[in-house]
Amino acid sequence: MVGKGLDPIFAQGSAPGRSAIAVVRLSGKLPASLYEELKINKNERSFFLREINFGSFADSCLVLNFPAPGSYTGESMLEIQSHGNQLIVAEIFQWLEERGLREAEPGEFSKRAFLNNKISLVQAEGISLGIEAETKDQLVALDSFRSGVLSKKIESVMSQLNGVLVELEAQLDFSDEEDVVDTRSSVIQDSLNCVLIELSDLLKNYGPYEKNSLKKKVVLVGRPNVGKSSIFNSLLNEDVAIVSQKAGTTRDVVRKVLPLSGFEVEIEDTAGLRPETNDEIEKSGMNLSVKAAAAADLLIYVTDDPEETVPQEFKDHSFLVLNKCDLSPPPPSFSGLSVSAKTGEGMGLLLEKLNSLVSSSSGQKLISERTHKKLESAKKIVSKKASGADFFEMTAQNIRDANQELNEIYGELDNEKILDQIFNNFCIGK
Numbered sequence: 375m376v377g378k379g380l381d382p383i384f385a386q387g388s389a390p391g392r393s394a395i396a397v398v399r400l401s402g403k404l405p406a407s408l409y410e411e412l413k414i415n416k417n418e419r420s421f422f423l424r425e426i427n428f429g430s431f432a433d434s435c436l437v438l439n440f441p442a443p444g445s446y447t448g449e450s451m452l453e454i455q456s457h458g459n460q461l462i463v464a465e466i467f468q469w470l471e472e473r474g475l476r477e478a479e480p481g482e483f484s485k486r487a488f489l490n491n492k493i494s495l496v497q498a499e500g501i502s503l504g505i506e507a508e509t510k511d512q513l514v515a516l517d518s519f520r521s522g523v524l525s526k527k528i529e530s531v532m533s534q535l536n537g538v539l540v541e542l543e544a545q546l547d548f549s550d551e552e553d554v555v556d557t558r559s560s561v562i563q564d565s566l567n568c569v570l571i572e573l574s575d576l577l578k579n580y581g582p583y584e585k586n587s588l589k590k591k592v593v594l595v596g597r598p599n600v601g602k603s604s605i606f607n608s609l610l611n612e613d614v615a616i617v618s619q620k621a622g623t624t625r626d627v628v629r630k631v632l633p634l635s636g637f638e639v640e641i642e643d644t645a646g647l648r649p650e651t652n653d654e655i656e657k658s659g660m661n662l663s664v665k666a667a668a669a670a671d672l673l674i675y676v677t678d679d680p681e682e683t684v685p686q687e688f689k690d691h692s693f694l695v696l697n698k699c700d701l702s703p704p705p706p707s708f709s710g711l712s713v714s715a716k717t718g719e720g721m722g723l724l725l726e727k728l729n730s731l732v733s734s735s736s737g738q739k740l741i742s743e744r745t746h747k748k749l750e751s752a753k754k755i756v757s758k759k760a761s762g763a764d765f766f767e768m769t770a771q772n773i774r775d776a777n778q779e780l781n782e783i784y785g786e787l788d789n790e791k792i793l794d795q796i797f798n799n800f801c802i803g804k
Contacts, residue, residue, distance in 0.1 A: 383478040384470045386463055393458030398466050400452040401483055408473055417441050428465040433457055447483055448490030481797030494784050496525055499742040503583050505801060510637050515740040524741060531572050532780050535773050538565045542770040559765045566756055573753040580739045582746040590639045590732040593666050595688060596676035598646025601697035604715035605676060606643040627666050634729045642666050672731055680704045745783050752779040
């Protein structure tokens with residue numbers, strides 16, 4: 375297990391590639407010779423402009439010094455900010471290896487910060503998920519987890535469990551004393567039911583983070599040959615779906631990620647829907663269309679008939695788009711949005727409409743998958759029913775087991791394998 379002040383490590387903390395600057399982080403028991411070579415006072419928290427000579431060439435670097443324990447990891451740390459060329463970064467890596475440092479493993483900086491009591495396990499996971507988040511909605515949904523709001527709610531649950539445990543242990547240890555009131559099992563069970571309600575609410579309001587968490591799904595539906603695939607291609611600005619004058623060209627659901635302002639949606643083009651067809655493959659395609667529509671967050675019902683309205687089964691979460699407005703402009707009574715996938719007319723307005731309809735937050739909060747599993751496990755343990763003469767003893771043990779699960783959310787665990795599983799998912803340099 376990595377401990378305070380052990381072997382020195384380094385890693386690139388900035389994204390690889392060409393940039394204005396590149397950042398290389400160092401942490402651990404850094405050799406005194408390194409500070410002497412850089413002409414830095416080990417105990418002075420400051421920044422220094424230093425030229426590092428690599429033999430064949432040199433680079434002017436900004437070096438930041440963070441003496442222990444006032445650093446991210448709790449160890450002595452340096453940051454070397456060089457010019458952002460990976461050739462220079464490679465030279466820095468070799469220069470550091472020659473001085474006894476090794477390249478860090480994924481998440482090793484944060485792992486050391488956790489082991490040195492600089493951050494909790496929840497904070498560490500919040501850092502990782504915050505970096506991994508792909509949309510603004512995900513960052514908003516993770517805020518409660520990353521800011522510590524969830525931790526306070528879990529602490530409240532644990533406090534209630536500990537209160538029940540005190541009553542149980544008093545019943546077990548001091549039941550022969552006159553001033554100890556015999557606590558009835560029904561009263562204990564009522565208290566546990568209240569805890570179960572709180573745990574159920576947490577699991578209902580906090581879902582496990584996944585890569586596509588909260589990514590909205592937009593589905594194009596409509597009759598055959600109304601231009602769904604043309605609109606699909608136009609929105610993506612590339613030819614993804616096959617476009618043909620022949621009806622029923624699209625058979626499978628075609629999916630693609632559409633970048634919008636600050637977030638992404640998954641947009642799907644589907645087979646055209648019509649009442650009658652003898653083509654079994656087309657029937658299968660239409661069945662897939664109906665399933666895709668049922669799972670959509672937003673439906674775009676496409677038509678080329680200004681008199682057509684959205685069918686009743688698609689009324690929820692949908693809006694009407696009239697395509698081919700270059701051939702015939704919509705009547706004043708038309709209430710939808712008119713576009714021409716062929717000329718591009720109205721497509722900008724369609725993107726704006728999409729952006730406004732799917733950008734609102736769902737209200738769902740996200741937590742790490744590990745935390746979610748621990749909450750589920752605690753709820754399952756508290757749900758166990760005990761009865762008879764062993765009620766108090768069995769219930770007390772259940773509460774201890776549930777508290778252990780909740781304690782491990784914060785990081786009160788010594789299993790090195792579990793810690794490795796958690797921190798190996800971090801990016802290198804964090």
